[in-house]
Every structure is written in C-alpha cells, then in structure tokens.
Amino acid sequence: MATLSDVAEAAGVSPTAVSRYLNNRIELPLATRERIDAAIAKLDYRPNLMAKRLSTGKTEAISLVTPEIANPFFAELAAAVEAEAQSHGYAVYISSTGGDRDREIDAIRRLHDQHVDGLIMMTNQPDDGTLAELLNEHDHVVLLDEDIPGVSVPRVFVENEQGAYLGTRHLIEAGHREIALIGGPGDLMSVRERLAGFERAMTEAGLPVRPDWVLLGDYSRAFGHAATQRLLASPPRPTAILACSDYLAIGVLLALQQAGLSVPHDMSLVGFDDMPFAELVNPPLTTIRQPVAEMGRLAFELLLALLNKAEPAPLTRLPVELVVRRSVAQFQGKTSR
Amino acid sequence: MATLSDVAEAAGVSPTAVSRYLNNRIELPLATRERIDAAIAKLDYRPNLMAKRLSTGKTEAISLVTPEIANPFFAELAAAVEAEAQSHGYAVYISSTGGDRDREIDAIRRLHDQHVDGLIMMTNQPDDGTLAELLNEHDHVVLLDEDIPGVSVPRVFVENEQGAYLGTRHLIEAGHREIALIGGPGDLMSVRERLAGFERAMTEAGLPVRPDWVLLGDYSRAFGHAATQRLLASPPRPTAILACSDYLAIGVLLALQQAGLSVPHDMSLVGFDDMPFAELVNPPLTTIRQPVAEMGRLAFELLLALLNKAEPAPLTRLPVELVVRRSVAQFQGKTSR
DNA sequence: ATCGCTATGTAAACCGCTTTACTAGCCCTT
DNA sequence: AAGGGCTAGTAAAGCGGTTTACATAGCGAT
Numbered sequence: 001m002a003t004l005s006d007v008a009e010a011a012g013v014s015p016t017a018v019s020r021y022l023n024n025r026i027e028l029p030l031a032t033r034e035r036i037d038a039a040i041a042k043l044d045y046r047p048n049l050m051a052k053r054l055s056t057g058k059t060e061a062i063s064l065v066t067p068e069i070a071n072p073f074f075a076e077l078a079a080a081v082e083a084e085a086q087s088h089g090y091a092v093y094i095s096s097t098g099g100d101r102d103r104e105i106d107a108i109r110r111l112h113d114q115h116v117d118g119l120i121m122m123t124n125q126p127d128d129g130t131l132a133e134l135l136n137e138h139d140h141v142v143l144l145d146e147d148i149p150g151v152s153v154p155r156v157f158v159e160n161e162q163g164a165y166l167g168t169r170h171l172i173e174a175g176h177r178e179i180a181l182i183g184g185p186g187d188l189m190s191v192r193e194r195l196a197g198f199e200r201a202m203t204e205a206g207l208p209v210r211p212d213w214v215l216l217g218d219y220s221r222a223f224g225h226a227a228t229q230r231l232l233a234s235p236p237r238p239t240a241i242l243a244c245s246d247y248l249a250i251g252v253l254l255a256l257q258q259a260g261l262s263v264p265h266d267m268s269l270v271g272f273d274d275m276p277f278a279e280l281v282n283p284p285l286t287t288i289r290q291p292v293a294e295m296g297r298l299a300f301e302l303l304l305a306l307l308n309k310a311e312p313a314p315l316t317r318l319p320v321e322l323v324v325r326r327s328v329a330q331f332q333g334k335t336s337r
Numbered sequence: 338m339a340t341l342s343d344v345a346e347a348a349g350v351s352p353t354a355v356s357r358y359l360n361n362r363i364e365l366p367l368a369t370r371e372r373i374d375a376a377i378a379k380l381d382y383r384p385n386l387m388a389k390r391l392s393t394g395k396t397e398a399i400s401l402v403t404p405e406i407a408n409p410f411f412a413e414l415a416a417a418v419e420a421e422a423q424s425h426g427y428a429v430y431i432s433s434t435g436g437d438r439d440r441e442i443d444a445i446r447r448l449h450d451q452h453v454d455g456l457i458m459m460t461n462q463p464d465d466g467t468l469a470e471l472l473n474e475h476d477h478v479v480l481l482d483e484d485i486p487g488v489s490v491p492r493v494f495v496e497n498e499q500g501a502y503l504g505t506r507h508l509i510e511a512g513h514r515e516i517a518l519i520g521g522p523g524d525l526m527s528v529r530e531r532l533a534g535f536e537r538a539m540t541e542a543g544l545p546v547r548p549d550w551v552l553l554g555d556y557s558r559a560f561g562h563a564a565t566q567r568l569l570a571s572p573p574r575p576t577a578i579l580a581c582s583d584y585l586a587i588g589v590l591l592a593l594q595q596a597g598l599s600v601p602h603d604m605s606l607v608g609f610d611d612m613p614f615a616e617l618v619n620p621p622l623t624t625i626r627q628p629v630a631e632m633g634r635l636a637f638e639l640l641l642a643l644l645n646k647a648e649p650a651p652l653t654r655l656p657v658e659l660v661v662r663r664s665v666a667q668f669q670g671k672t673s674r
Numbered sequence: 675a676t677c678g679c680t681a682t683g684t685a686a687a688c689c690g691c692t693t694t695a696c697t698a699g700c701c702c703t704t
Numbered sequence: 705a706a707g708g709g710c711t712a713g714t715a716a717a718g719c720g721g722t723t724t725a726c727a728t729a730g731c732g733a734t
Contacts (some may be wrong), residue, residue, distance in 0.1 A: 003690055014714050019692060028712075046450050050396070051690035054387040054719050061430075069419070070613070075412040079433050082406065086432070086440070091452070093398075094431045095423070096416050103423070113383050115428070250617055276407075280587055282619025340720055351684050356722060365682075388720030391689050 002043035010039035022047070061091040062303060063116040065107045067124045069096035071247075072275050073292070074122060077145065080296025081120055088304060090117075099125050108134045111141070118303045120144050124219055126187040140306050144299040147189035154302045154312045156295055160190050163288040163320035164197030167242050167270040170286070170322055172205045175331030176240040176268060179207070182227045182252060183244035184219035191216060194244045194272065213238055224251025232259050239331055240268035246275040249285055249327075264329035274323050284325035291318050339380035347376035359384070398428040399640060400453040402444045404461045406433035408584075409612050410629070411459060414482065417633025418457060425641060427454075436462050445471045448478070455640045457481050461556055463524040477643050481636040484526035491639045491649045493632055497527050500625040500657035501534030504579050504607040507623065507659055509542045512668030513577040513605060516544070519564045519589060520581035521556035528553060531581045531609065550575055561588025569596050576668055577605035583612040586622055586664075601666035611660050621662035628655050 008015040011032075018036055020026035028036070039045070053059050064081050066074040078094055085092045093116060097103035104123065108131070111119045118140035123131070132150040135141050143155040164181075171179050181198045183191045195214065202209050215230065217223035224243060228251065231237065243249035249271035256267055263269050263283055271278060274289035295318055305312040345352040348369075355373055357363035365373070376382070390396050401418050403411040415431055422429045430453060434440035441460065445468075448456045455477035460468070469487040472478050480492040501518075508516050518535045520528045532551065539546050552567065554560035561580060565588065568574065580586035586608035593604055600606050600620055608615060608624035615622040632655055642649040 004692095005690080013712095015691080016693080016714060016716095017712085020713090023692080025693085026713080032712080048391075048690050049450055049452050050387065050391040050394075051719090052692080054385075054391045054689085054721085055691045055693085057387075057719075059387070068416070069406070070409065070413045070416045072407065072409055072412070072613075075409065076407045078431075079405070079407040082431070082433050083435075091430050091447075093428050094415075094419065096419055098420075110428075113386055115386050253617075276409075277614035277617055280590075280614055280618045341722095342720080350682095352721080353684060353686095353723080354682085357683090360722080362723090363683080369682080385720050388689090389722080391691090392720075392722045394689075 001048070002045040003048070004045070006043055007036065007039045007045045010043060011035040057114065059115065059117050060089060061093060061116045062118045062120060062300070063093045063095065063107055063110055064120045064122075065095050065097060065104060066122045067097055067099050069094060072277065073246075073273050073290075076276070076292045077122065077296045080293045081144075081300050082296075084297045084300040088300070090300075090304075097123075099123075101130065104131060105134060108138070111138055118142070118307055120299050120303055121148070122146060123148060124184070124188070126185055140303065142299050142303045142306065144295060145190075149189075152314075154306065155315050156299045156302065156318065157189075157315070158290045158295065158318045158320050160193035160320075161197035161200070163272060163290075164194035164242065164244070165201045166197075166320070166322045167272065167286075167288050168198045168201035169205075170324070171240045171242065171268055171270060171328060172201060172207070174240075174268060174328050176238075177205075177207055177331075178213075178236070178238040179240045179242060180210075180213035180215070180231055180238040181242045181244070182224055182231075182248050183214070183216045184223075184248070186216035191244055198242055219245050219247060221247050221251035221254070224248035225255045226251075228252045228255035229259075232256075232261075238267075240328070241270070243269065243271050246271040246273045246278050246285060246287055248272075249287070250277075250281060253281060253285075264327050268328040268331070270328060278323075279325060283327050286325045286327045287323050289321045289323045291320070294318055338385070339382040340385070341382070343380055344373065344376045344382045347380060348372040394451065396452065396454050397426060398430055398453045399455045399457060399637070400430045400432065400444055400447055401457045401459075402432050402434060402441060403459045404434055404436050406431060409614065410583075410610050410627075413613070413629045414459065414633045417630045418481075418637050419633075421634045421637040425637070427637075427641075434460075436460075438467065441468060442471060445475070448475055455479070455644055457636050457640055458485070459483060460485060461521070461525070463522055477640065479636050479640045479643065481632060482527070486526075489651075491643065492652045493636045493639065493655065494526075494652070495627045495632065495655045495657050497530035497657075498534035498537070500609060500627075501531035501579065501581070502538045503534075503657070503659045504609065504623075504625050505535045505538035506542075507661070507665060508577045508579065508605055508607060509538060509544070511577075511605060511665050513575075514542075514544055514668075515550075515573070515575040516577045516579060517547075517550035517552070517568055517575040518579045518581070519561055519568075519585050520551070520553045521560075521585070523553035528581055535579055556582050556584060558584050558588035558591070561585035562592045563588075565589045565592035566596075569593075569598075575604075577665070578607075580606065580608050583608040583610045583615050583622060583624055585609075586624070587614075587618060590618060590622075601664050605665040605668070607665060615660075616662060620664050623662045623664045624660055626658045626660045628657070631655055 005015045008018045082092050095107045120142050122144045127148045132148050135151045141153040199209050215227040243252050271285045271287035274287045278285040278287050302312040342352045345355045419429050432444045457479050459481045464485045469485050472488045478490040536546050552564040580589050608622045611624045611626035615624050639649040
C-alpha cells in the first residue's frame, strides 16, 4: 500500500502539504494540486485509517447498543441509525447484549477506550444505577427508546403516554368498558408512561382501573401469554386488552387462541410498536405505531451534534400513531358486572 | 488516559518490558510482574486500541454485510455472528446495504483499507461479476447463506435442495399433485437449488412440473403476492404452493386471503426459512427451518480460521428441517385435470 | 581469570498520519 | 532600504503502541 509519503515524494512536495491538502487545510495552486492528484491516482493511494485515527483520536465510528438485534423493533431502529450514520461517513458497531449487563458495560467501555466516538444506547431492562453511573462519565452518548434514570444525556423517546391513551380511547370508543393492561417491567419509563396514558383515558371516560387488570412483567411474548392466562383464570374477564408491545400482544393472541377465544369477537386487543409482523398475525393487529426510522435518524443526528460540540435538545418526543387493523371489535354484550 | 509509558515509569521498567509482558512475549520474575500489575491497576491503564492497531496492522474487528438488517432472517444471522465474534474478542461492523451494490462495494473496500480484518458477506441479489472480482482480491472473506458465482472463498450454505425436496414431499404426502413453486431470483444459487429439490420430489412422485407454475422473481413479500395473483388468474389452479422463503409465503398468504381463499383449506402452503413470524401468521406456517444460529457461528469460525492462516473447508452445507405447523392440509377434492 | 550462558531486561526504530510552528521568497508600501 | 504581508510551502514532534536487535549482571564451568 502506498503511503502519504510515497504520494508526497511522487508529487515532489512534503507529506505535510499532501496531508493538509487532503484535509482542506491549505490552499494550493492548481499545478501543485494536479501533481498531488496525479500521484494519488497513480499510486492508488488510500489513507491508512488506523494511522489517521491514532493521530486525530477520532474513529468516525459509533457504537449502537441494542438488547436484541434479532428483535425486529430494534433491528429496524438499528437499520435507521446505520443508514443515517453511513450517510455521514460514520461506521457503526452494533452490539446485541441480550439484556446482559456485562455486555452493556463492555460497550460503554469501548467508548471509554475510544474505539468509537460516540454511543447510542438502547436498553429494555431496569438499571440499578450501574449503567447510569458509567454513562454519566461520558458526554458522547444518546439514549434511544427507553430511559435510564439519572442519566443526563440527550434522549429520544416516543409519546408513550399519548400512545397508550390513543389505544385505550380506541377501545373505549368501540364500547369497551372493561379493559385490562398488560405491560413490561413496571420500573421502565415506557411502561410507566403507557400505564399513565391508559389511566388517563379510563379516568376521562369515568371508567375504573382495576389493579388486578394491570399486569406488569417484562416485554416478552411469554409474559403476554402468562398474563392473559392469569386474566382468563379469574372472572370477571375484561372485554379488551391493551398490550404495551406487539410482542406481548402476540403472546396474548396465542393464549386467547389456546383458550378457544377469538379476537376480536370474544376479546379486543390493541398492541404497541407496529412491528413488521403486526399486520401478518391473525387478526391483523390494531396497534400504536412508533416512528422507528425517524427515531433512529434523529438519535444519530443528536449524537453527531454532540460530537460537534453542539448542545442538542436534552429530550425529544416523537409522535405515535394509531394504526387500525382488525383486532378491535365493537363491544356487543353486556358487561360482566 | 494513562499510557504504556506511564505504566512503565510507575513500575520502574521500560515500555518495552510492559508491552511484551502484556502480550506474553516475555517471562518476567514475579516481583516485576507484580510491580507492573500494580501500576496498571493504579493508573487504570487501558491499551489504546488505535495505537495497537496501527502498530500491528490488526483491527480485531470484522465486517458483516447484510442486504437488510431489518429482515429478521438476516438479523438473526447477524446476532449469531456477533455473539460468536464477541466471544473471541472481535467487534463486528454491520452494514445493511439494502441490496445496493455501491454499499456492498464500500464494505469490501473497508476490508481493503484495513478497517477490518475480515468480511462475512451475505447478499440476496445476483452479481454481474463486479462483486466476485472484488472479493477475489481478498483472502479474509467468508460467504454466508448465498453464493456469489466465481468467488473462491469458504462458504456456508444450507441444504437448499434437500429443504425444497422435504417441503414438496410433505405436500405430496398430503395428497397434493398440483403444486406450484414461487421463488426468488432465478439466477440465485439458493433458488436454483430449491427449484431442483422441488423438481426432484415431483419427478420422483411421477408428477409433472408445469413451467407456468414455477414463478421466479425476487425474495420479497410483494413478489409472493403478485405471483399468487397471477397463479389464481389463470386456471387450472394448483392445490398447493411451495414458497422459497417465508417472506414470499406471507405475500402468498395475503393474496390468498384477499381472493377469499383459506389456507390450508383451499390452498396448502409451505414456506422456507422459519422466520420468527412464521408461527405467528394465520395459519401458522409449515416451513423449512434453517439453522440460523449455527450458520452465523460457523461463518465466524471459518473466518477466524482464515485469519489464523488455517485452511477451512471451502464449502459447508448445514442441514435444514421441516417444521410442520398448520398451513398444509390433506388434499380432499379431485384434481383439476 | 575468563568464557559463555541464562535471565532480565532496554534503546530506538517504526506503523502512517496530523499539526504546530516556522521559513523562504516575493511584492508592495512608505 | 526596511518593514509588512502574503503565498506556498516545510521540518519535526507527536499519537501510543510493537518489535528487532542489543545489553548487562550474575553465575557456573573450565
């Protein structure tokens, strides 16, 4: 491989001149520029990134931490981040932590060790303070999708409260009065906010929120399944369920199916996220769509601002949207009470 | 950040000694080792990766090229590669090319420019020779899932032919005699092989392969949809369809649904891949499972072998498996001919 | 007393680029 | 004639490791 010095020699100038020319830090007369360009072309010169990185201390790479890249929601987010990053010349290292705290810490350490210039962090499990402390040592971090309490970095979230509110209202407008909520970990911001939106819609409609119909666990299909079974086991039953994620909703769907109940005839269901499979399940899932592409794009934009020493907004909330499909039916019967 | 020299000074030895000690290139007496260890701990020393990379020319990172990371099949593959890579101390840089040739070329160039030590390449579009030529310049490349003709690097594929054979036999055993195949790009190895498996099963059973019932296009839901519509438009209709990917199968399902046909009652369907959503759709999809985790793991293992100057197997075929769900029914009626 | 060997290191070059500080030459003023 | 300013660069010191080639001390053997 040709080096900068080779080019310089071939062009009859100093390496400094070539370096500065290539980085637009010097104005050179046309003749000189042409000689350098010719030398570069002739030698097929490509800058050695490693040397450049060592020299500048910049890597032009960021790290993206996701709990589970095989989860389509995070995969889409990752794709959006990657597209935006690539268009700005940044590479992205994706780590899929599987919710493993050690691997999350590893990723942060990578930032510390300057393998990357910045970090976009997604998590879906509550933090005991470890992550927060670690993250606070850095100022090139953006939090995406989910909060980590006590971390003071720019954050990109969606209107969780409003989303759950919309979903719940949709059920109420369909005549449902007995509505259960199945959510993820109760100490996750997204869950608390969605619960709040649920409660607001219920209260506004003069409906009670039954504590035994608010089931919090984790964002998994398995929990959606188990929670539904619990719900069905002890009558009275609700006539509709608001699931705080589409993964949960799938579990709900499965449990309902196994219990011989049909959706939406016997039970209406609203999900959250609008994952790609939401319209593929039976019935196609009415759900709250998160603007995934925009979230990813914006997260990178904020990180880039941080890298450029700007001061981006500390918190951006992106709007969500109700996507009506076929998992909600007008409530026909009389309520159980 | 503390440097190697800082550590050396604190330990009262030379930087050389510390470097060699850390890389196990020298035997040091206990007392010296302890001084160095203590200095490292006290200074919280972490080697500067960039310097190390410049110095050694190794990055301990690989690049993973996928057509579309938001596609769960590739996302799962990526997750598997990442897990394996991480356990060997390698970072993985994932690029999602969107089938864009330029971005694929970019990724290869990154290898050339030594941003990464090696490359695991996935593609799902036919190559005109450009990629092959580029890839052949490198010897740290592994091809995963799909072939690129003319590239002589280790490859990890599944038993495509056998998979399609299994799926077709399953349909034949259910009494179907009129079976159509909907596949991806006809010049892709996976498609050709799956077609061959289909033909073998048909021929073995003494069944004709009708050319107008073999529809090749691309691996997309849209094509599955369009192909099905074409199939339905001109009777006689087949009684069963073998789709060469679950994405295609989803499109088939949708078109069938829109035409008022029920699966498996009016039409049986077998997919390929066993993507996560395959069991979520209606009806749950009978499909051919690819051992995704093993594919990813193995691909990295082969790449690692390459990096270590070993000579891994040029081609590994991983077995597939029929997963019976509920999209295939015993054929009841009489055939259309 | 000297040789040679082992154990325990070290000096200095090098990886390829960036950047700071500096300069030679020239023209224009005053 | 001297000074100032501009153009078109350059020399050399990093960045933080790795590595090759060499060095010294101590010890046993001859």
